[in-house]
Amino acid sequence: MKFSISREALLRPLTLVAGVVERRQTLPVLSNVLIDVKDDSVSLTGTDLEVELVGRTVPATVDVAGSATVPARKLMDICKSLAEGSDITIAVEEGRAILRAGRSRFTLSTLPVAEFPNIDEGQGEAEITLTRGTLKHLIDATSFAMAQQDVRYYLNGMLIDLRDQLVRAVATDGHRLAVCARDAEFTLDKPFKMILPRKGVLELARLLDDSDEPLTLTLGNNHLRAHTGNYTFTSKLVDGKFPDYERVVPKGGDKQFCADRAELRQVLSRTAILSNEKYRGVRLNLDEGNLRVTANNPDQEEAEENVSVEYQGSALEIGFNVGYLVDVLNVLGCEQVQMTLSDPNSSALLEAQGGSDALYVVMPMRL
Amino acid sequence: MDVSPYPWQQPLFDHFADVLGDGRLPHAILLTGPEGLGKSQLVNALSARLLCRRAQGHAVACGACHDCRMLLAGHHPDVLRVHPADKGKMIRVDAVRDISAFVSQTAQQGGYRVIDLSPAERMNTAAANALLKSLEEPGARTVFLLSADIVSRVMPTIRSRCQQWKLPLPERQQGLEWLTRHGDMDAEEALFWWDVAGGVPLQARMLAEPEQRRLRQQLQDSFDALIRGGDPVAEAARLDKGALGLILHYGITWLEDLIRLGTSGDEAGVRNRDLMPLYRQAIKNGRVRDWFKLLDYAREQRRLVARGANPNPQLVYEAWLIRWAALLRS
Numbered sequence: 001m002k003f004s005i006s007r008e009a010l011l012r013p014l015t016l017v018a019g020v021v022e023r024r025q026t027l028p029v030l031s032n033v034l035i036d037v038k039d040d041s042v043s044l045t046g047t048d049l050e051v052e053l054v055g056r057t058v059p060a061t062v063d064v065a066g067s068a069t070v071p072a073r074k075l076m077d078i079c080k081s082l083a084e085g086s087d088i089t090i091a092v093e094e095g096r097a098i099l100r101a102g103r104s105r106f107t108l109s110t111l112p113v114a115e116f117p118n119i120d121e122g123q124g125e126a127e128i129t130l131t132r133g134t135l136k137h138l139i140d141a142t143s144f145a146m147a148q149q150d151v152r153y154y155l156n157g158m159l160i161d162l163r164d165q166l167v168r169a170v171a172t173d174g175h176r177l178a179v180c181a182r183d184a185e186f187t188l189d190k191p192f193k194m195i196l197p198r199k200g201v202l203e204l205a206r207l208l209d210d211s212d213e214p215l216t217l218t219l220g221n222n223h224l225r226a227h228t229g230n231y232t233f234t235s236k237l238v239d240g241k242f243p244d245y246e247r248v249v250p251k252g253g254d255k256q257f258c259a260d261r262a263e264l265r266q267v268l269s270r271t272a273i274l275s276n277e278k279y280r281g282v283r284l285n286l287d288e289g290n291l292r293v294t295a296n297n298p299d300q301e302e303a304e305e306n307v308s309v310e311y312q313g314s315a316l317e318i319g320f321n322v323g324y325l326v327d328v329l330n331v332l333g334c335e336q337v338q339m340t341l342s343d344p345n346s347s348a349l350l351e352a353q354g355g356s357d358a359l360y361v362v363m364p365m366r367l
Numbered sequence: 368m369d370v371s372p373y374p375w376q377q378p379l380f381d382h383f384a385d386v387l388g389d390g391r392l393p394h395a396i397l398l399t400g401p402e403g404l405g406k407s408q409l410v411n412a413l414s415a416r417l418l419c420r421r422a423q424g425h426a427v428a429c430g431a432c433h434d435c436r437m438l439l440a441g442h443h444p445d446v447l448r449v450h451p452a453d454k455g456k457m458i459r460v461d462a463v464r465d466i467s468a469f470v471s472q473t474a475q476q477g478g479y480r481v482i483d484l485s486p487a488e489r490m491n492t493a494a495a496n497a498l499l500k501s502l503e504e505p506g507a508r509t510v511f512l513l514s515a516d517i518v519s520r521v522m523p524t525i526r527s528r529c530q531q532w533k534l535p536l537p538e539r540q541q542g543l544e545w546l547t548r549h550g551d552m553d554a555e556e557a558l559f560w561w562d563v564a565g566g567v568p569l570q571a572r573m574l575a576e577p578e579q580r581r582l583r584q585q586l587q588d589s590f591d592a593l594i595r596g597g598d599p600v601a602e603a604a605r606l607d608k609g610a611l612g613l614i615l616h617y618g619i620t621w622l623e624d625l626i627r628l629g630t631s632g633d634e635a636g637v638r639n640r641d642l643m644p645l646y647r648q649a650i651k652n653g654r655v656r657d658w659f660k661l662l663d664y665a666r667e668q669r670r671l672v673a674r675g676a677n678p679n680p681q682l683v684y685e686a687w688l689i690r691w692a693a694l695l696r697s
Contacts, residue, residue, distance in 0.1 A: 027442045029440075029442070049444045049475050050472070112436075112440070114433065114436035115436055115437055115442070117437055117442075119475065119476065119477070120433070120476075122477060153467070153468070197472060222474055223477065236474075237473045238471060238472055238473075239471060239472055239473050240506075
């Protein structure tokens with residue numbers, strides 16, 4: 001293998017790929033990046049066995065095609081510290097990778113390519129195309145609700161629920177649920193459901209932006225693969241069945257109020273200071289036109305806030321974990337938030353006023 | 368790394384390949400049989416067969432595909448090996464939680480997921496309980512390969528979730544051939560060590576290693592000294608503290624020899640033929656009931672060692688040799 005490339009062309013994909021490679025690795029080969037040189041392209045592959053990222057770039061010249069694995073972080077640090085605009089030549093000689101740039105020369109160790117656990121580019125069951133912006137919106141709107149290291153392992157991820165021309169993302173940790181759905185222009189013969197693990201969701205989000213660039217998802221039984229631009233992202237899936245989330249969304253709530261989102265969020269954040277640090281409970285007293293938020297802690301300290309809301313109906317007192325409410329108010333992008341309640345023991349439904357593509361369910365707390 | 372099964376395991380491997388080909392593979396297999404039959408080698412062979420994409424029929428693995436190369440390099444992403452942290456220690460619940468995490472996600476390479484757990488009887492109660500849920504109903508294309516030296520010590524709830532495959536003892540001729548070829552010994556030596564190990568090939572090869580021979584010789588010297596009236600406590604102090612398990616093993620097989628010889632008088636059944644003088648001396652003095660008592664004691668100690676109870680070796684040697692001395696001189 002021997003090729004030359006400009007520093008910038010190598011550094012951009014390398015930084016992203018090296019981001020997947022974890023610092024502390026159990027297997028030596030996992031701290032390496034696989035460099036595969038074809039006639040007119042160079043691809044870089046990094047993996048932590050859960051997610052894999054392939055970045056492609058264009059070399060200046062290719063003398064000998066081939067492949068090698070070299071330490072990812074060291075290669076990135078070397079490239080970063082070289083002068084801007086340098087031309088880099090990488091060659092493998094006698095099992096060592098030699099990097100030359102100007103008057104610098106670095107010799108890096110390599111490991112056998114055949115031992116690198118990259119995933120073969122297999123055929124998926126189906127393929128759909130979305131825009132990067134759509135997927136980013138779905139992830140941003142729901143990812144906060146994913147469980148973290150829950151024994152119900154199927155909650156440690158995000159459900160991607162695909163139907164013809166509709167994509168829906170669902171995340172829950174058993175206390176709150178986030179659902180976001182978007183229309184998209186693709187056709188699918190049969191509905192497809194998969195649970196993308198937490199790590200995969202977070203890594204995938206790093207690759208996305210708000211643009212309308214196309215993104216191709218390859219759906220398989222073992223993997224989800226996303227192609228966009230010069231990157232291919234592959235993640236394992238959670239091998240389990242996601243709970244029936246549609247049953248959890250409360251129906252028939254009769255006490256509905258609207259409030260200014262930013263104001264309500266600030267009110268809740270302030271009262272949260274004096275809530276019990278462990279349980280984070282706040283009490284909401286809903287009256288006509290007014291919402292009183294109170295909290296107290298074991299030291300008998302108390303916070304009380306009043307915020308005006310649009311509400312007509314009977315009074316209601318209900319408790320919530322304030323963190324869950326603030327999380328929802330943080331991701332809702334609207335001016336006015338609408339909250340639907342029925343009684344102190346039933347869950348609350350939060351969404352943008354008049355409804356939008358995302359809705360959130362938060363379980364109440366008995367105070 | 369050689370992944371082919373030992374010759375005496377070939378029928379079992381072929382059976383495995385057949386049920387795999389027919390799509391009748393159980394999700395959990397518990398391989399049972401005494402230590403020294405090469406269970407871990409069979410597990411390696413089975414894992415290689417499951418992961419190799421090309422192997423057909425009774426072949427083990429192609430050795431050339433991507434999966435084989437990763438396995439041969441010692442780290443296939445879809446194999447999880449769970450063993451005690453140190454030899455003689457228990458498998459703890461943390462290691463078993465790794466299994467739960469491993470089976471909760473799909474295979475990285477998209478093929479089988481293989482969990483190699485051994486020895487299964489070394490899981491402590493919490494670990495075994497933590498395994499039940501994953502073992503009961505794993506996802507598709509997940510195979511648990513458990514092995515146990517002493518199957519009765521594996522929790523019944525684990526046993527009932529696995530298909531038990533008993534490893535056969537090799538045929539004498541086949542075993543001797545293997546021993547002469549792979550144990551660096553001639554036919555006569557092979558025959559001797561084969562008998563000493565009771566027909567367990569890897570055990571025979573291990574016992575024939577120079578260091579193990581020395582230990583055996585030392586133990587034999589101690590027994591000779593006891594017959595001549597040596598002090599059991601002084602003899603016990605000379606024994607290697609780290610080799611408690613093996614010394615107990617020798618003691619038990621010698622006692623078994625003695626009981627066999629003492630009750631039947633038939634020399635053909637004796638496994639340690641070089642110890643005949645010692646046995647004759649012991650038979651002259653001992654009573655069968657005392658031998659059985661001693662056997663019970665040694666087995667109890669061995670059970671404690673196997674359970675990880677970590678008894679004080681010095682005390683065990685002393686108590687044991689004092690009993691031997693009383694028996695040899697009575």
